[in-house]
Amino acid sequence: MNSKSSFRIDPMTKTLPIIDTVSALRQQVNAWRTQGHTIALVPTMGGLHEGHLSLVDLALQHSDRVIVSIFVNPTQFAANEDFSTYPRDIKTDAKLLQQRGAHLIYKPLSSEMYGAHETTRVIVGKIAQGLCGTSRPHFFEGVATVVCKLLCQASPDVAVFGEKDYQQLLVIRTMVRDLSIPTKIIGGKLIREADGLAMSSRNQYLTKSQRSKAPLLYKALQQVVDIVEKGHSVSQSIKAAKSQLTNQGFVVDYLELRDADTLDLVNKDTRPDARLRIFAAASLGKTRLIDNLAVSNLEP
Amino acid sequence: MNSKSSFRIDPMTKTLPIIDTVSALRQQVNAWRTQGHTIALVPTMGGLHEGHLSLVDLALQHSDRVIVSIFVNPTQFAANEDFSTYPRDIKTDAKLLQQRGAHLIYKPLSSEMYGAHETTRVIVGKIAQGLCGTSRPHFFEGVATVVCKLLCQASPDVAVFGEKDYQQLLVIRTMVRDLSIPTKIIGGKLIREADGLAMSSRNQYLTKSQRSKAPLLYKALQQVVDIVEKGHSVSQSIKAAKSQLTNQGFVVDYLELRDADTLDLVNKDTRPDARLRIFAAASLGKTRLIDNLAVSNLEP
Numbered sequence: 001m002n003s004k005s006s007f008r009i010d011p012m013t014k015t016l017p018i019i020d021t022v023s024a025l026r027q028q029v030n031a032w033r034t035q036g037h038t039i040a041l042v043p044t045m046g047g048l049h050e051g052h053l054s055l056v057d058l059a060l061q062h063s064d065r066v067i068v069s070i071f072v073n074p075t076q077f078a079a080n081e082d083f084s085t086y087p088r089d090i091k092t093d094a095k096l097l098q099q100r101g102a103h104l105i106y107k108p109l110s111s112e113m114y115g116a117h118e119t120t121r122v123i124v125g126k127i128a129q130g131l132c133g134t135s136r137p138h139f140f141e142g143v144a145t146v147v148c149k150l151l152c153q154a155s156p157d158v159a160v161f162g163e164k165d166y167q168q169l170l171v172i173r174t175m176v177r178d179l180s181i182p183t184k185i186i187g188g189k190l191i192r193e194a195d196g197l198a199m200s201s202r203n204q205y206l207t208k209s210q211r212s213k214a215p216l217l218y219k220a221l222q223q224v225v226d227i228v229e230k231g232h233s234v235s236q237s238i239k240a241a242k243s244q245l246t247n248q249g250f251v252v253d254y255l256e257l258r259d260a261d262t263l264d265l266v267n268k269d270t271r272p273d274a275r276l277r278i279f280a281a282a283s284l285g286k287t288r289l290i291d292n293l294a295v296s297n298l299e300p
Numbered sequence: 301m302n303s304k305s306s307f308r309i310d311p312m313t314k315t316l317p318i319i320d321t322v323s324a325l326r327q328q329v330n331a332w333r334t335q336g337h338t339i340a341l342v343p344t345m346g347g348l349h350e351g352h353l354s355l356v357d358l359a360l361q362h363s364d365r366v367i368v369s370i371f372v373n374p375t376q377f378a379a380n381e382d383f384s385t386y387p388r389d390i391k392t393d394a395k396l397l398q399q400r401g402a403h404l405i406y407k408p409l410s411s412e413m414y415g416a417h418e419t420t421r422v423i424v425g426k427i428a429q430g431l432c433g434t435s436r437p438h439f440f441e442g443v444a445t446v447v448c449k450l451l452c453q454a455s456p457d458v459a460v461f462g463e464k465d466y467q468q469l470l471v472i473r474t475m476v477r478d479l480s481i482p483t484k485i486i487g488g489k490l491i492r493e494a495d496g497l498a499m500s501s502r503n504q505y506l507t508k509s510q511r512s513k514a515p516l517l518y519k520a521l522q523q524v525v526d527i528v529e530k531g532h533s534v535s536q537s538i539k540a541a542k543s544q545l546t547n548q549g550f551v552v553d554y555l556e557l558r559d560a561d562t563l564d565l566v567n568k569d570t571r572p573d574a575r576l577r578i579f580a581a582a583s584l585g586k587t588r589l590i591d592n593l594a595v596s597n598l599e600p
Contacts, residue, residue, distance in 0.1 A: 180453045
């Protein structure tokens with residue numbers, strides 16, 4: 001094995017090495033392992049922003065070598081969703097990753113992820129139901145399946161996922177635990193713009209007017225969290241927050257208080273010591289935004 | 301890590317080392333890898349017979365160290381099936397494996413395979429439909445899920461499965477390919493008793509009278525294969541073979557000619573160069589027997 005031949009600066013972006021096959025990925029991972037390095041994977045769909053880059057920082061804290069995968073995963077998009085328009089700009093992404101200190105970009109060919117006869121799906125069960133699992137019924141099946149493939153392809157010691165997609169993080173933790181995948185899953189904090197809007201690749205879809213309204217979603221979550229922490233009625237405050245968002249032009253998919261570990265809805269059966277978290281999804285025009293916020297101060 | 305402490309002759313069976321946790325398994329596998337050894341896994345549910353032991357032989361040809369897992373997997377049994385009565389005799393199994401040259405028995409605790417909150421399932425799709433997938437609707441979901449766990453736990457270079465469970469072998473090959481699991485799957489030939497009965501742990505359920513009739517299933521397959529190889533009508537010969545079996549007291553679940561690679565039913569659209577295989581499942585009393593036989597002489 002000639003590890004150097006598979007680890008060259010990409011000639012098109014002139015930044016990091018970019019590889020696109022499982023065999024080249026495994027060759028590089030094996031070479032690093034032989035050198036005694038630990039390896040992290042940061043799975044992304046590209047369209048990178050500070051949220052993703054903070055995950056690269058976290059990955060660098062936990063391992064010697066950081067692979068960032070960039071793959072817009074078709075199985076997690078429904079037919080009416082934005083698969084074809086999702087941001088794809090490898091030159092910008094590669095430059096950002098180089099600046100941040102990542103070591104390798106894995107941008108697999110579609111055929112490496114979904115071969116012609118591919119039929120297998122990973123179904124994670126209860127934790128994938130409710131919230132985004134209700135409005136996007138095949139979303140978590142697509143996410144779990146592609147992440148399972150990526151983890152089996154890269155065999156990383158750790159993999160890093162953002163808390164912006166909090167339910168997704170729990171789905172992946174559940175899958176990795178249940179299937180005994182030998183990778184440690186690390187969650188990275190949600191990163192916000194200065195005005196509070198949760199960073200997302202989809203924010204660039206927003207018109208100027210929508211962009212100015214978008215931080216109201218976070219403000220609505222903050223309001224509910226304040227009320228809950230003061231011990232006041234949750235249902236009233238959620239109802240009020242939803243109304244405010246609707247009045248401002250949002251179409252609210254959900255705004256719900258849930259157990260941060262089980263994602264069970266909070267009700268009279270909720271353990272008194274449960275960590276709580278408020279979750280929201282709402283659309284402005286065609287752009288779907290999600291956000292979440294911890295309630296108790298137990299959250300680190 | 302003290303690899304010796306986890307690799308002792310089992311004090312109860314006085315044969316091979318037997319370990320029952322993922323962490324002990326990984327400790328041993330890592331120790332072997334450090335020593336430069338390649339590793340094979342032979343997944344079984346115990347009740348070992350010459351069919352299983354031939355898979356150990358095959359595993360020894362392909363790797364330096366052979367782990368045999370013994371786990372009666374609850375998720376592949378329906379409520380009315382024989383989970384509780386399935387043969388469990390670790391002393392006999394361990395002695396047979398020692399004689400055959402296996403290196404380690406992995407007999408995981410139930411909690412290592414299915415934790416209290418476990419919910420994830422691997423669904424392999426089309427190849428798991430039809431044949432046993434019709435009469436045992438959750439069977440292959442349970443098989444794929446438990447094999448995915450075992451492969452992630454042991455990280456073997458190769459894993460060996462028998463062609464007795466031919467559809468199961470294809471389900472596992474499909475899962476491993478689709479999820480990019482870094483293990484090579486090797487199929488081992490079906491082993492028969494002297495009178496032609498395919499070896500199975502379930503054969504010990506048969507009464508003396510049933511046991512004497514059981515080889516008729518293989519004879520029925522042979523008859524159909526003869527007819528097909530002579531170019532005569534398949535449907536007539538299958539109908540005749542089913543009638544004969546029914547007259548002898550079998551309850552026939554299926555007896556079908558299929559493409560050996562895709563498991564598609566053979567019809568006018570079947571490629572002329574397709575490898576064909578005949579598959580059967582039939583019960584004698586409460587005991588379900590399965591068997592299969594290659595048609596073309598392309599089969600090695």
